[in-house]
Amino acid sequence: MQLVSSPASPFVRKVRVLIREAGHEADVTETPVATTPLAPAADALAANPTGKIPALIRDDGPAIYDSRVICRYLDSTWSAGLYPEKRLWEVLTLEATADAILDAAVLVVYEGRFREAPLQSWIDAQWAKVTRGLAAIEARWMSHLSGPLDMSQIAVGCALGYLDFRHGERGWRGAVPELAAWGDRFAERPAMQATAPV
Template sequence: MKLLHSPASPFVRKVLVTLRETGQLSDVEVVNIATTPMASHPELIAANPVGKIPALIRQDGPTLYDSRVICRFLDARAEAGLYPEKRLWDVLVLEATADGIMDAAVSIVYEERFRPKEIVSMDWIEAQWAKVSRALDALETRWMSHLSGPLDMGQIAVGCALGYLDFRHDVRGWRTGRPELAAWEARFARRESMVATRPE
């Protein structure tokens, strides 16, 4: 299999962490793709008509894209139990919450990096950060018992989302007022899979 990726993407990191946690990293050729939201790489478009990373090219089936699809496939392939049936809906909601944080955080980066400075919308940026902030508050107040339980995909997604906030939005100080989530992140970030995939 071949994974089309960009090392700065939190969605790609989710897949890379999953590959490591499920022991499948050696089964996948990781290919770096230079792409932007304004001009997707031709190889990426050929694999994923939406032109987004990550994309997992398989020899025995169609290409998989969207990190949630890829991670679910990898978990099923390894029978790793990252989507446990007894907690499935909680895991899926937690993963969706983390992906929402990533979506909003990446959107801020795109607004600042790819739009002409004279039309960058601070209202848009703050609206995206408000989504992040609400999701972080929900993690702090509703999800800590789940985050502290056995490893699942919800935890991996949250770990990658928080890592992206540190990587791209550290000045926002997401830990302020969220001591339990901050303590959890400090522990989770020490996992071998997280250390190995930390963006530069």
């Protein structure tokens, strides 16, 4: 299998962490691309008509895309157990919350990078989604994050890592100290260390 990727993408990182936690690095070849919303890479477009990454090119079927779809597929293929049936709806909801934080945080970056005159009200609205998502995780999900490893923990860990990588100056940690401390511990996992953006 081939993963169309970028080392700075937090959505790609989710997949890369899952691959390592499942012990299947040898089964997936990573193909890094330089892609942006304004100039999508040809490899990304060939695998996903929207040009977004990650995309997974399979040996036995069409390419699949969206990090959640790829993660579910790999977890099922390898019986990795990162979407446990007994906690499935909680795992999916927490993963969706982490992905929503990432969606908003990435849009803040894009707004500043690709618009000549960034729209501050848009940036503020996106950042409000980030802070609400973080607050909800700290208020409702800390016991879940302390449980056995599942995909929602990987998603949250990648979201927090991206906030440090692109938005550390915003001081998000001060509002959610318990979650930030959990993120620091989770970031010590070998799979997180191996996939940290540079």
